[in-house]
Amino acid sequence: MVSAPASGQGKTTVATGLMAALRAAGHEVSGHKVGPDYIDPGYHALATGRPGRNLDPHLVGAERIVPLLLHGAAGAHVAVIEGVMGLHDGRLGTAGFASSAHVAALTRTPVVLVVDIAGQSRSAAAVALGMAAYDAGVDVAGVVLNRAGSARNTAEIHRALERAGLPVLGVVPREDGLFTPSRHLGLVPAAERAEPEQLVARLGERMARHLDLDGLLAVARAAPGLGAAPWDPGREVVAPGGGRPVVAVAGGRAFTFRYAETEELLTAAGCAVVPFDPLTDTALPPHTRGIYLGGGFPEVYAADLAANRALLHDLRAAVRGGVPTVAECAGLLYLAASLDGAPMAGVLPTETAMTDRLTLRYPVATAAADSLLTRAGEQVTGHEFHRTRAVPAAGSPAAWRVDGEATGFASATCHASYLHVHWAGHPRLAQRFADAVHAASPHATAVAPAAGSASARPRGDERVPDPLRHHGDRETGPGLLDFAVNVYEGARPEWLDRALRRSLDRVAEYPDPAPARAAIARHHGREERDVLPTAGAAEAFTLVARLRDWRLPVVVHPQFTEPHAALEQAGHRVTTVLCRPGDGFALDPADVPEEADLVVIGNPTNPTGVLHPAGLVRGLRRAGRLVVVDEAFMDAVPGEPQSLVRERLTGVAVIRSLTKHWSIPGVRAGYVVADPGVIRELAALQPPWSVSTTAVDAMVAACSDAAAADARDRALALARWRDLLADGLRARGFDVVASSAPFVLARLGEGTRPLLRERGVAVRRADTFPGLGGDWVRVAARPPERTRRLLAALDSLNGRAGQGRSPEERHA
Structure with missing residues (x-):
């Protein structure tokens, strides 16, 4: 057993590396973990090539620990058990029950202590000796010194341990970073990390260099034999017969938590365990007759799970149709109505959200x-x-009573709760589930009703392969009335067309962005060193993504997806903070993790149109953090209130685009305004001549005195058009988000978008924005006559055609 005096000493690093090193040396190794933890066994599985196993007397009973160890170690040359917390730390109030020491005593396993010696000398020997002497029933056979520094200090500790009679079986020097990626519940699971096999291989190579493998094997060989029979799932459950019904088991990056014995019990009970990935699969496995949704981190992937509407639709139909379903923790969140505002399967009457507790x-x-x-x-x-936290609707039947509190949800066909149960310790649960699966009818993949169905409005939405790169221009086409693209509808001003034409006279020369930089600086009252012209906002987001090795980049969603896509393309794992419909999509700053070093927020936000107070955005600043404010639509807000572009704020970068307001999306014209240090770093990453001569001239023209009056008039016109649109939608009973942008986000219902398209009207689907479902659409502000045509199309869908014009249409 690899244990330690306390958490944080390096047990996982040493144990996983030892498993990998022994395997590389030709040994068959089985990996085990004391306690309920799911994440460490995932790394053990990579290191050993066998399933990682848990040994937890609380979960399975002390009497099953030896049989489970023998079951997991069947055919192995050596079993390595990673401890939990400190060696003697167990369930509170039980005198060490379920501690590493308890498991070591039950299995008669010798213990090797990992001691982090950074910051201490001979005291490390005193700690190790105290751990060894504390319980005579536990055999502490040696010590591994971790994070060793100077050779003199290490030698001092070595001598002290020798005097204490504890051999040193390895000295591992400091090397930070091998296992640092973590989140709110511990290490990032192996299935979520890039190239985890290479990481584990490096650990094995490192431990092979610094551990005494022969000495450790000698310790293992000294363990006495265990006179018990291995655990056998076939003796715990029986197969009812009648074929092998499919149990669909959630997997992939979002659902990584389940015990290996659970699948073994289901298999022994006559079921065929078939994995599916809720992030990528669009339907449950064929002929599914049971569903098992284990634990994981769905809160990290809430937006992506919500975007997979096809699978959510199929899952909802299966569970509501009576397919036996078990959901633990993450599974409960997935079956809920929402998770941090993102729509989930909607099977359970609860909304769930992250908390500080x-x-x-x-x-x-x-x-x-x-x-x-x-x-x-x-x-x-x-x-x-x-x-x-899940808040159930009043009167919902609970699954469990825990500490006097009713928790979870239960029925004859569905059992969902936060409680993780190891079925090896309670095999009757596996038997009942398998019995129900055998008795159930196979699920037929649910297909959304087709257009024109009398029973329900159709979805009719094909799934977008890459939601983060889906833009409004994909929604429109020849013959369609375009409400999908947020480009100002109207003729360009003559002064802008003149500037665009003049630029063609100089296209034989390399472009020079200096005039644009000077014009933008004057326009916003900034210094030229505060400004970087870019090839649209898209290039700016790409430069920000490459600016640093962001540790915890956060994008506030729903939001224009380009910043998120750019960060992922640069290799960063993005954390999503969702603004919720119930709050009007306003941001709660407390939702932004304190440790975030990059925060991206739109203002006003696309697609919600919400204008966040400048004070709130300023308040997101922290030492070492860059706050990026996407003000691409601020020029469409009369007076530009809440803009930060004129303020010199350390740690804030404002990104703007001219393409939408001035109807020039084919000319990629944008810029960043920030403190000079950030601008210098961004400029160093920018390719030469990325900003074209035409874009430079467009920026100069848009910052001229001639542009000021037209900019104000356009903003006022857009506000009138938007208000007319919003009033018309509200008058028809639709939910409309209060918007300050030249568009509105409206909840028109699942399937309305394709039906409008059949009637010649294109609106922007919203389910590709993280946090929104297929019932939302974004609708661009257009002149009154076009808005009336959209409203008439909606009336025809709702059976209102020919009933006369509504008050707001008559007013228009």
């Missing part, structure tokens, strides 16, 4: 009623570990 408990739970898995009054042991 960590729920961590190791309870005995009592079944609240008869259900798919339980009988009223039965007790199980389990664990909870989450930072989300």
